[in-house]
Amino acid sequence: MLDSIDPWVHAAFDPLHLSGVGAYWRVISASLLGHIVLLRLLPLASKLLFPNAYGRLSTTDKHAWCVSLTTLVHSIYDSFFILAFINHPVLNDNKMDGFNQNFEYYLAVAMGYYMWDLSTCIINFADYGY
Numbered sequence: 001m002l003d004s005i006d007p008w009v010h011a012a013f014d015p016l017h018l019s020g021v022g023a024y025w026r027v028i029s030a031s032l033l034g035h036i037v038l039l040r041l042l043p044l045a046s047k048l049l050f051p052n053a054y055g056r057l058s059t060t061d062k063h064a065w066c067v068s069l070t071t072l073v074h075s076i077y078d079s080f081f082i083l084a085f086i087n088h089p090v091l092n093d094n095k096m097d098g099f100n101q102n103f104e105y106y107l108a109v110a111m112g113y114y115m116w117d118l119s120t121c122i123i124n125f126a127d128y129g130y
Contacts, residue, residue, distance in 0.1 A: 021111075024104065027108035029112065032116050038070050038073060039070050042066040042069050042070065067124075081106045082106075
């Protein structure tokens with residue numbers, strides 16, 4: 001079923017010279033969905049792990065707490081993945097056109113996160129101004 005979506009994704013992004021989106025749309029979508037699910041699960045985890053601190057927060061602050069934790073989780077993932085590639089020989093030898101499949105996967109996951117982050121900022125602009 002997902003294979004039937006491939007032509008549509010390529011038709012939308014390839015003319016914009018964004019063929020990487022077409023090649024990794026499944027990873028990008030899974031990353032976006034993963035961040036949405038994480039944001040929905042964090043209130044439950046926060047109630048269990050930090051009952052006093054989380055319980056005293058207002059509804060707005062609870063949401064901000066969960067957004068911050070989602071960002072923290074992604075930052076930890078980001079840091080470990082980047083450290084693994086900081087001295088990768090293929091990427092260091094050719095900084096402009098070096099290619100590594102695992103690094104492309106990392107970029108797709110990061111793109112899903114940034115799509116989630118942008119949507120969170122747009123949706124909550126009136127609440128927080130960010």
